[in-house]
Amino acid sequence: MDDKIKQILKRYDELVGLILDQKVDEFADKMYEKPDGEDDEAFETYIQRMAALETEAQTRIMENEPNELLDGKNMYEFFAGMDADQLTEVLVYAAEELDRGIPDSVAAALASSKEADKVRAFAYKTVEDAAWTDEELKEDDGLFEMQFQKAKACLSILARMGDDGMVKPVIERFMSYPQTRDFVADAIAEYLEEFPETTIPLIIEELNEHEEDGLTGPCEDLVIIMTNIGKKEASEEIYSALRRAFRYMTNKIYAVICLADYGDDRAIPMLKSYINRHQDTIERDLFYEIMSAVQKLGGDISDISDPFGDFQKKYGNDLK
Secondary structure, three states, X not given: OOHHHHHHHHHHHHHXXXXXXXXXXXXXXXXXXXXXXXXXXXXXXXXXXXXXXXXXXXXXXXXXXXXXXXXXXXXXXXXXXXXXXXXXXXXXXXXXXXXXXXXXXXXXXXXXXXXXXXXXXXXXHHHHHOOOOHHHOOHHHOOHHHXXXXXXXXXXXXXXXXXXXXXXXXXXXXXXXXXXXXXXXHHHHHHHOOOHHHHHHHHHHHHHHOHHHOOOOHHHHHHHHHHHHHHHOOOHHHHHHHXXXXXXXXXXXXXHHHXXXXXXXXXXXHHHHHHXXXXXXXXXXXXXXXXXXXXXXXXXXXXXXXXXXXHHHHHHHHOO
């Protein structure tokens, strides 16, 4: 690859790093604005997410600016002029050498390439050959996170191309692990959520097959993915699947959170009934989560008995 391109990419990496540091500092100052009663960890996660989104927005602006190293072109224009072979070489280099990952301008150029078949074949093979866990990584492959950047970028490119051909293989492989790293699960989710019509039936099929196993591990991620799709486009089959997930999940907190996020108030009687039927056995965290979900869905909690005796302090007179 041309040294000029490496220079451009390294400069991009440095600038994104500076932008990120600046945004993290800016949002760190907002920690004092934490609302009363807000959990410190949850608010910090929110702040970090907002800093990342701001960094991404500023990075896109930077990539759209004319660059003297590119003869006055911006990065989107520059990479759009390359063929598929050149762009895939750039993608691999960026994934393995840059701290900040693959520029959006590179991914956009690949997604809109006139050599769509070649790009698609490269993306499929990269996702299939990638290590999805640390154990699958070969000793000479370097850092797992940087290696998976290639697969993540290729899933993003396929999503931009409107190509759902990897949905079923991705779900099947994802389900083959007891658990994957969070950033792997996030990359999978971003791809699957782009194709609701293909993804939802396959997720429901997987969940039905694992009900007797307690819907643990990757099933928990699938329930979250299904919920995120349903928040944009609700359907009876999604709501029914969420109800069944609550029934069969070993860790029911996931299902409760998802039912609350999904927003269908038909879940209120079911959740309240569960508390009433399990007064002597319900765990404190699950009780808290169900109470929060009922309130979020617009339900009345005044008729719910407090099995712990310390919730009156938290909710005042709303609880018996």
